Amino acid sequence: MPGYIKERWFKIIETTGDVTLLVGDLLKSIVRDKVDLNLFLAQAGRIGVDSLPVVGVTSLFVGMVLALQSGYSFKNVFNEPLFVGTVVGYSIFKELGPVLTAIVVAGRIGASIAAELGTMKVTEQIDALYTLGTNPIRYLGVPRFLGAFLMLPVLTVYADFIGIFGGWMISTWKLGIPSMTYLDEIYGMDFDVILHGVFKTFVFAGIVATTACYVGFRTYGGAEGVGRSTTKAVVVSMVMILISDYFLSAFLVAFGIG
Amino acid sequence: MAIQLCNLYKNFGPNKVLQGMSLDIQDGETMTIIGGSGCGKSVCLKHIVGLLKPDKGEVIVDGINITAAEDEEDLFAVQNKFGFLFQGAALFDSLSVGDNVAFGLRNLKKDVGDSQARRIAREKLALVGLHDVDHLKPAELSGGMKKRVGLARAIAHEPKYIIYDEPTTGLDPITSDVINELIIDLQKKLSVTSIAVTHDMVSAYKISNRIAMLYEGKIIEVGTTQQIKTTGNPYVRQFVTGSSQGPIKVKLREWE
Numbered sequence: 001m002p003g004y005i006k007e008r009w010f011k012i013i014e015t016t017g018d019v020t021l022l023v024g025d026l027l028k029s030i031v032r033d034k035v036d037l038n039l040f041l042a043q044a045g046r047i048g049v050d051s052l053p054v055v056g057v058t059s060l061f062v063g064m065v066l067a068l069q070s071g072y073s074f075k076n077v078f079n080e081p082l083f084v085g086t087v088v089g090y091s092i093f094k095e096l097g098p099v100l101t102a103i104v105v106a107g108r109i110g111a112s113i114a115a116e117l118g119t120m121k122v123t124e125q126i127d128a129l130y131t132l133g134t135n136p137i138r139y140l141g142v143p144r145f146l147g148a149f150l151m152l153p154v155l156t157v158y159a160d161f162i163g164i165f166g167g168w169m170i171s172t173w174k175l176g177i178p179s180m181t182y183l184d185e186i187y188g189m190d191f192d193v194i195l196h197g198v199f200k201t202f203v204f205a206g207i208v209a210t211t212a213c214y215v216g217f218r219t220y221g222g223a224e225g226v227g228r229s230t231t232k233a234v235v236v237s238m239v240m241i242l243i244s245d246y247f248l249s250a251f252l253v254a255f256g257i258g
Numbered sequence: 259m260a261i262q263l264c265n266l267y268k269n270f271g272p273n274k275v276l277q278g279m280s281l282d283i284q285d286g287e288t289m290t291i292i293g294g295s296g297c298g299k300s301v302c303l304k305h306i307v308g309l310l311k312p313d314k315g316e317v318i319v320d321g322i323n324i325t326a327a328e329d330e331e332d333l334f335a336v337q338n339k340f341g342f343l344f345q346g347a348a349l350f351d352s353l354s355v356g357d358n359v360a361f362g363l364r365n366l367k368k369d370v371g372d373s374q375a376r377r378i379a380r381e382k383l384a385l386v387g388l389h390d391v392d393h394l395k396p397a398e399l400s401g402g403m404k405k406r407v408g409l410a411r412a413i414a415h416e417p418k419y420i421i422y423d424e425p426t427t428g429l430d431p432i433t434s435d436v437i438n439e440l441i442i443d444l445q446k447k448l449s450v451t452s453i454a455v456t457h458d459m460v461s462a463y464k465i466s467n468r469i470a471m472l473y474e475g476k477i478i479e480v481g482t483t484q485q486i487k488t489t490g491n492p493y494v495r496q497f498v499t500g501s502s503q504g505p506i507k508v509k510l511r512e513w514e
């Protein structure tokens with residue numbers, strides 16, 4: 001094996017190990033130390049409230065375009081816009097709600113966490129925490145980690161409803177589908193379908209928070225380093241969200257959830 | 259012996275910073291480390307509190323080898339004995355000046371109440387010559403003010419050891435002297451042990467019991483202030499007299 005490929009592999013294994021250690025430290029701190037409620041609520045507020053507008057707009061238009069595209073496609077095939085509610089419902093609940101919300105949060109919150117922690121790292125504020133008797137994992141990591149865990153599912157459910165609403169608007173106004181037909185198709189769906197989506201968001205929350213914290217805490221090289229970390233946090237989170245989404249879906253379907 | 263650095267080696271990639279550095283610091287003394295810019299003084303200070311781990315060698319604080327401390331609880335217990343003034347102050351941007359200074363009190367001293375912590379913070383700020391700044395954010399301060407807030411924060415929880423990384427850099431001569439007096443005062447009244455890094459020889463002579471010079475990763479001379487003033491070592495003499503002529507060559511261009 002050429003040297004540089006070997007090095008790449010070492011690097012991947014090393015990073016995996018370091019990330020595992022970080023997650024271990026986070027979990028250890030959550031279990032052992034008292035979680036600072038104020039810090040946790042502040043982060044949950046920031047992650048949740050700050051993301052509401054952008055998540056809302058994103059899912060509204062996604063719901064709208066889903067209805068439009070599926071409506072016209074079915075019109076071509078069946079001469080009638082059938083199953084629009086079903087298509088919008090399944091797509092939003094199982095995939096687009098959770099995945100798009102996670103991606104928006106990765107861009108909005110993951111970036112800001114990485115930039116914030118990265119700046120603290122390069123200006124030695126993280127070192128200062130240690131010398132003042134504070135574990136940065138507990139003080140900075142845990143509130144962000146738990147905040148993401150709490151808020152991503154909530155944001156996803158919110159996005160689901162907005163998306164369904166967007167689909168309903170287009171179905172009734174533009175495709176001429178009776179409101180009840182659309183809604184009946186939505187109501188007729190299994191609860192498992194929503195569960196399928198919400199379950200995935202916990203994993204996505206873990207990906208976004210862990211990546212941002214990991215990258216942030218490891219920032220070096222001044223302002224340039226902070227920029228690098230921010231980009232890295234977003235790109236890595238997004239790619240991991242999409243990759244893990246496939247496997248999670250396969251896994252959940254295999255277990256009959258959704 | 260309060261703090262012992264034994265044969266420390268530290269590389270950052272190809273950059274060899276510490277190469278067998280050893281230094282003993284006694285209880286109650288103020289030790290100043292001098293040396294050229296970029297020679298590894300700040301790196302050395304971070305080793306003392308366990309913020310950096312040496313590639314080789316040991317750091318012993320109160321008989322505990324902190325480089326071997328596997329459990330982070332042990333490391334925290336040692337770090338809590340220290341107050342650390344960072345070269346760049348390292349104030350927490352998100353907290354007010356008052357909260358910055360009170361931070362250590364709230365975390366390290368469980369018996370200090372909130373209003374008491376605030377009062378102590380104001381007292382310590384007054385000690386470094388700052389009044390009515392506790393509600394400001396660090397971004398609203400000048401460089402010298404930040405440094406002094408950093409100093410107030412480092413001494414607020416009355417640690418046993420205080421580490422000063424360039425306490426007077428960026429301060430006017432009068433404020434510098436106020437800080438020097440403060441450092442001496444802390445040593446006299448609370449008998450703290452201090453380790454300082456400075457380029458300011460006036461301050462170094464004033465505050466130190468002993469001075470050590472770091473050069474090319476090693477301590478090349480340790481002595482009392484008087485011994486350093488009258489040293490026969492050409493490297494140390496060149497440094498303390500601040501001359502460009504002598505055995506130490508500062509590289510101005512890469513190809514020299």
Ligand SMILES: Nc1ncnc2c1ncn2[C@@H]1O[C@H](COP(=O)(O)OP(=O)(O)OP(=O)(O)O)[C@@H](O)[C@H]1O
Pocket residue numbers: 270273275293294295296297298299300301302345
């Ligand atoms: N975290 C780090 N990663 C990589 N290199 C580092 C790191 N910290 C310090 N260095 C390198 O170690 C060397 C010594 O740095 P240090 O900050 O200790 O210098 P210094 O003696 O304090 O200088 P000054 O008087 O200018 O503050 C420098 O070459 C610096 O580039």
Ligand SMILES: [Mg+2]
Pocket residue numbers: 299300301345423
């Ligand atoms: Mg330095």
